[in-house]
Amino acid sequence: MDELKKKLIQLVHSRYASWKAIYSILKANSAINNNEAANYSSINPRVERLNKDHQFISTDKLLNDYTTQNIHLITIFDEDYPDRLKTIYQPPWMLFARGNLSLLKNRESLAVVGSRNATAYGIGAIDYLFPSLIDNNVLIVSGLARGIDAHAHKAAIKLGGKTIGVIAGGFHNLYPKENVKLAEYMMEKQLVLSEYPPATMPAKWQFPMRNRIISGLSKGTLVVEARKKSGSLITADFALNEGRDVFAVPGSILSPDSDGVHYLIQQGAKLVKSSEDILEELGM
Structure with a gap:
């Protein structure tokens, strides 16, 4: 699993998750990876709490639990994510799915x-x-x-x-x-x-x-x-x-x-x- 998908799974499971807060962190993370200036101190308090909180979430445990429950996780970066859904206003970062994918x-x-x-x-x-x-x-x-x-x-x-x-x-x-x-x-x-x-x-x-x-x-x-x-x-x-x-x-x-x-x-x-x-x- 790549780091971006792992990070997104952690973010979605945080108590402080919201669409905009996740967007802010992914955008800042992209800026860091591109060696651009990314200043978390300028981000609102909810985003700061989310950024700290998500790092303590174990993706391995989550994925093991979901596998036993036949729950599939489809992130917006995955091939299985519906193309039509990507074009809407604030497309869901992740779909939890049970059934016939x-x-x-x-x-x-x-x-x-x-x-x-x-x-x-x-x-x-x-x-x-x-x-x-x-x-x-x-x-x-x-x-x-x-x-x-x-x-x-x-x-x-x-x-x-x-x-x-x-x-x-x-x-x-x-x-x-x-x-x-x-x-x-x-x-x-x-x-x-x-x-x-x-x-x-x-x-x-x-x-x-x-x-x-x-x-x-x-x-x-x-x-x-x-x-x-x-x-x-x-x-x-x-x-x-x-x-x-x-x-x-x-x-x-x-x-x-x-x-x-x-x-x-x-x-x-x-x-x-x-x-x-x-x-x-x-x-x-």
């Missing part, structure tokens, strides 16, 4: 997100759209949340398709509890990803941040039922900012569960009436 190479992937309080209409929309998508080998990416996310994963699996779940927190603290069995099945037969070490407890701020990974892995994002202020719209915003396609399933004008979807359509998202509307934009 070959799914990361699937080029035809679609993020599917929506309300945690999915209605029969939202469930029905997925069941209507998915058969043709799966027949065309579209991989489904979602967040393993309750509602639309969970049904998207289950529908893909039921139809014999491929799916990736991206979680907040770590593998040892799966949330919500009602989806633990689904997550465990996907860790065996599909793929589950996190940017956080396995022992990490899920925090509120991690959920919107993981949405950038969901959209970042995907060619486009499909929104099925979403309120005006919801995580689904955050995912759609990430997709738009990265120049990816956004698709929206229209709903009833009487339902607040469709307010966010209709807002996206007003902003230029493609209204979806059939799977062909999605396949056409994906170039399939």
